[in-house]
Amino acid sequence: MTSATTASSADSAVMKTYGRAELAFVRGEGSWLVTEDGTRYLDCASGIAVNTLGHSHPALVAALKAQADQLWHTSNLYRIPGQERVATKLAALTGLDQVYFCNSGAEANEAAVKIARRAAFEKGETERTTILCATGSFHGRTLGMLAATDKQSNRTGFGPMPEGFAHVTFGNLNALRAAMGPHVAAIMIEPVQGEGGARDTHEDYLRGVRAAADEFGSLVIADEVQSGIGRTGTLFAYETSGIRPDIIAVAKGLGGGFPVGAVIASEDVGNAMTPGSHGSTFAGNPLAMAVAEAVLDELSKPGFLEDVRRRAALLCDALERIAARHPDRIHEVRGRGFLRGVRIAEGFDAGAIVAAMRDARLLTAPAGENTVRFLPPLIISEDEIRHAADVFETTLAAAQPAMDT
16 A cells, blocks of 8 residues: 555545546656555556656656756747647658647547548538447547447436447448448547457458548548557557558657647648637647657657567567466457457456456556456566566466356
């Protein structure tokens, strides 16, 4: 038990929107988080796919400190040089043209939807308002993104939901094509579903999504909030399919722990947005841009992503071997790169396994379909991967069957 400002989270004035563990950290070092009493936890959750370069990475610390000494905030009423540099980098890395900055993944997805609808409106296609999403999807917790997200429990008590969203079966091109028509502004897809259980769409499906959008005159929005910024071994997960989305939403790993989001769009789509059509007070502030630029610079170094893929394969192989030794407890290993999930077999509770690993000082995250998610920093070492696998197997072997309720 670590010290906190109150005896427990139940006594805190913080609103109870999270089921928090009674655990607090005071510093981070690489792939590790440290409590006040010096207890170290291997972080294979990365703040839910946020801490791209681990904790207290020297390049990010230096960038933030240098900018903090100069300027924190002006306003988007003026030019912000850091925005222009980061936008240029993102455009060059994706082959797209324009970037809108925001502060989070939900904001990025909200903006992506607005941009897609506005692009149709500017073409005179006012009937194109529907956004097709997938079952199992998660796009955020704003009111609009609750409608886009396929999780009814998240919507309870917040209705009515905004109109203009529909869901089709994940990975099923026939279902997608059957839902297409002149009313569809965009198909919104996570190339690898994170909250849905580390489910990979695979390349053929993404190519089919792109073909259907082109045939019916719709756009493709790639929600890369969790899968982007190197997490799957390429800068963006869609890249392996060879397609190019019209709009990409990104956040989480872009700031390496600092709040920032972005929407990247083609010129034709981005030109639909005009002064006053969208905005955010804090978006693209100099501090966020300094950190985002440092993250992109680190990921762009020669060999960085290649080494991520190599070490991610080690994690996958280790989990596959554990699955082979425990077929009664693991249904499958899935996902891609360092967005990896282990779907736990029926009769065992992934959430309980995540909690038990936390007690063993390994941090992971639960996900849909009874899945344990491994989301380590991209800089995790081979020894740390082996340690994580050992703790997982020990915890899995000791897990008791879930009690029926």
